[in-house]
Amino acid sequence: MTYELYYWDGLQGRGEFVRLALEEAGADYVDVARGERGTAKMMNYMHGKHGYDMPFAPPFLKDGDLIVSHVANILNYLGPKLDLVPKDEKSRLFAHGLQLTITDFLAEVHDTHHPISTADYYEDQRPEAKARSKAFLKHRVPKFIGYFDRIIAANPTKSGYALGDTLTYVDLSLFQLAKGLAYAFPRAMKNFDNDYPRVAKLRDAVAERPNIEAYLRSKRRLAFNESGIFRHYPDLDQDPA
Amino acid sequence: MTYELYYWDGLQGRGEFVRLALEEAGADYVDVARGERGTAKMMNYMHGKHGYDMPFAPPFLKDGDLIVSHVANILNYLGPKLDLVPKDEKSRLFAHGLQLTITDFLAEVHDTHHPISTADYYEDQRPEAKARSKAFLKHRVPKFIGYFDRIIAANPTKSGYALGDTLTYVDLSLFQLAKGLAYAFPRAMKNFDNDYPRVAKLRDAVAERPNIEAYLRSKRRLAFNESGIFRHYPDLDQDPA
Numbered sequence: 001m002t003y004e005l006y007y008w009d010g011l012q013g014r015g016e017f018v019r020l021a022l023e024e025a026g027a028d029y030v031d032v033a034r035g036e037r038g039t040a041k042m043m044n045y046m047h048g049k050h051g052y053d054m055p056f057a058p059p060f061l062k063d064g065d066l067i068v069s070h071v072a073n074i075l076n077y078l079g080p081k082l083d084l085v086p087k088d089e090k091s092r093l094f095a096h097g098l099q100l101t102i103t104d105f106l107a108e109v110h111d112t113h114h115p116i117s118t119a120d121y122y123e124d125q126r127p128e129a130k131a132r133s134k135a136f137l138k139h140r141v142p143k144f145i146g147y148f149d150r151i152i153a154a155n156p157t158k159s160g161y162a163l164g165d166t167l168t169y170v171d172l173s174l175f176q177l178a179k180g181l182a183y184a185f186p187r188a189m190k191n192f193d194n195d196y197p198r199v200a201k202l203r204d205a206v207a208e209r210p211n212i213e214a215y216l217r218s219k220r221r222l223a224f225n226e227s228g229i230f231r232h233y234p235d236l237d238q239d240p241a
Numbered sequence: 242m243t244y245e246l247y248y249w250d251g252l253q254g255r256g257e258f259v260r261l262a263l264e265e266a267g268a269d270y271v272d273v274a275r276g277e278r279g280t281a282k283m284m285n286y287m288h289g290k291h292g293y294d295m296p297f298a299p300p301f302l303k304d305g306d307l308i309v310s311h312v313a314n315i316l317n318y319l320g321p322k323l324d325l326v327p328k329d330e331k332s333r334l335f336a337h338g339l340q341l342t343i344t345d346f347l348a349e350v351h352d353t354h355h356p357i358s359t360a361d362y363y364e365d366q367r368p369e370a371k372a373r374s375k376a377f378l379k380h381r382v383p384k385f386i387g388y389f390d391r392i393i394a395a396n397p398t399k400s401g402y403a404l405g406d407t408l409t410y411v412d413l414s415l416f417q418l419a420k421g422l423a424y425a426f427p428r429a430m431k432n433f434d435n436d437y438p439r440v441a442k443l444r445d446a447v448a449e450r451p452n453i454e455a456y457l458r459s460k461r462r463l464a465f466n467e468s469g470i471f472r473h474y475p476d477l478d479q480d481p482a
Contacts, residue, residue: 052395053335056342056388072313077334090307093318096295097310100296103341107348115356116369117376128357128369147297154293160343163293171297178331205391 003029003078006042006055011227012176014106015059017071018078020172023215025082028107030222033058063076071108072099075169083094084169098151098170102177107146110229112136112236122233133236141181142241145196148174152198158200167209174199175206180230187237242320244270247283247296251469253417255299255347258312259319261413264456266323272461274299293397312339316410325410335404339392339411344417346385349422351470353377368467373419374477378429382422386437389415393439401443408450415440416447422470428478 003022007015013047015031022029045067048054055069060076062068068219070078076096078084085095116125116131148162157165162174182189194202206212215221224230244263248256256272274283275380286308289295296310302318305308307319317337320326326336336339356373357366390402398406419440421431434441447453455464465471 003307048391048395052392052397053336054340054392054395055306056345056385058306060338067338068332068334070341073334073337075340076337084256091316093307094311096314096317097294097296097301099266100311100314100344101343104297104348111356115352115371117380118378119376128372131357131369135360139358139360144297150289151293154289154295156293164373 001028001064003027004031004032005059006032006045006062007059009033009039010222011225011229012180012222013059014071014229016176017173018059018061018074018104018168019220020176020212020215021075021078021082021084023220024167024172024209025078025084026211027078027082030207032062033066037151062133070103072096072103075139075173079169081226082169084167086164086166086168090165095168095170098148098162099173101144101147102170102173105140105177106229108140108144109184112184113231113233122231129233129236133185134238137185137238138241141188142195145177145181146200148177149196149198151224153201160198160205162202167206171202171206173211175203175212178203180224183224184230184232185237187233187239191240225236242269242305244268244299245273246270247273247286247303248300250274250280251420251463252384252466253421253463254300254314254469255469257417258343258410258414259300259302260461261417261453261456262316262319262323262325262410264409264461265413265450265452265453266319266325268319268323273426277417296359313337313344316340316346316414320410325413327405327407327409332405332436336409336411339389339403340414342385342388342412346381346418347470349377349385350383350425353425354472354474367476370474370477374426375479378426378479379482382429383436386418386422386433386440389418390437390439393443399437403443403447408447412443412447413453416444416453419444421465421469424465424472425473426478428480429482463477 005018032038046054053067060067060069061074068074080087085092112133113122113129115128159165162170167236246259248273273279287295294308301310302315321328326333354363354370354372356369392403400406403411
């Protein structure tokens with residue numbers, strides 16, 4: 001069965017965390033909204049034209065007659081099917097908790113450029129975005145990325161992964177976080193590899209996996225841009241705190 | 242086995258969404274951080290003193306040797322055990338997606354009083370909080386609460402619940418959302434019952450359930466206060482948009 005991924009066309013955004021899992025596993029999937037009339041097809045689900053279980057927002061995944069919305073829900077669902085999480089309950093619950101921490105962090109990344117209103121442009125909330133970015137870089141990046149670095153260090157298998165001794169979807173998401181932060185805040189992340197050596201090493205290990213390497217070179221991988229979550233606005237960047 | 246809930250003492254916060262589920266089900270649980278040396282016990286988990294699966298933040302639930310962190314993860318775990326979600330996969334995935342939409346909304350509620358930095362006091366970011374609250378009340382409340390009202394309307398069983406024909410943990414969380422918004426923004430929510438009649442009706446139905454009614458009258462239910470997610474700062478309130 002072909003998985004159908006529904007996400008806004010033209011940006012990596014939250015959909016990218018699902019794409020990385022599907023690509024790493026070599027899964028059969030269609031990125032529906034990038035196809036013909038794809039956005040209209042996606043909106044039909046959100047407007048309830050295919051049933052009561054209408055998603056609030058993309059991304060969502062269709063697998064047969066199941067609709068799974070939200071990145072963490074999708075990855076928790078796909079993880080065992082794609083061999084991207086250990087099958088025991090303790091590991092699955094822990095991995096899902098880690099992914100939900102990533103979810104929270106992403107909302108904060110988004111708010112660095114939209115601290116007042118998503119209904120207004122970044123240009124209409126620049127001073128507030130600068131203030132929020134400053135606090136984000138000083139307090140939030142160390143708190144979150146430092147946590148993930150400690151998680152990798154605490155992994156009893158010493159595999160270099162977030163949990164267990166094989167790659168999980170959490171590792172793929174951490175790769176995307178590290179890449180996104182470097183894109184959005186190149187100056188502030190200058191010392192990233194020193195400050196978070198385990199996350200940095202994991203990022204590089206993920207990039208070298210054959211399926212991921214092929215994906216990153218393909219047209220399916222869109223470049224980071226200023227429609228996504230990670231946006232490079234030079235005004236919001238600064239020297240390392 | 243007694244469930245152990247770990248959450249900051251002194252506020253409802255995110256822990257309350259878990260408490261409501263445990264209380265409705267009459268489950269055997271301890272609110273650990275409200276007991277003697279409870280906060281220290283909680284911090285030990287977060288500092289990894291009990292194992293590698295250390296939570297980023299409360300709330301988390303301990304069930305035997307399982308640690309489950311994040312509200313949505315906890316409710317997805319408890320749902321089938323407490324009979325607070327239908328047992329079929331489609332319903333469970335849908336309920337979890339709804340709960341994750343609630344999670345996103347709660348982060349936005351929090352940012353109405355802390356739009357710039359959680360490291361600073363509300364008093365240090367008042368004008369920005371006013372601007373964010375204005376956008377939140379105009380755009381985000383209708384988008385999210387309107388969505389949940391449509392979800393209840395679209396339920397093919399016409400039960401008045403978010404999904405299926407029996408109460409789920411999603412309904413309990415929607416009760417808490419409605420109560421919290423009314424506490425934080427009493428003026429702006431004046432037309433809530435007209436604007437979102439199905440959510441309002443559900444809120445009242447939840448309040449009348451015997452276990453919830455008893456809980457709300459007990460000392461275990463803390464009052465809303467200005468340490469929680471829903472805070473009443475009169476400056477941030479306004480007439481209905």
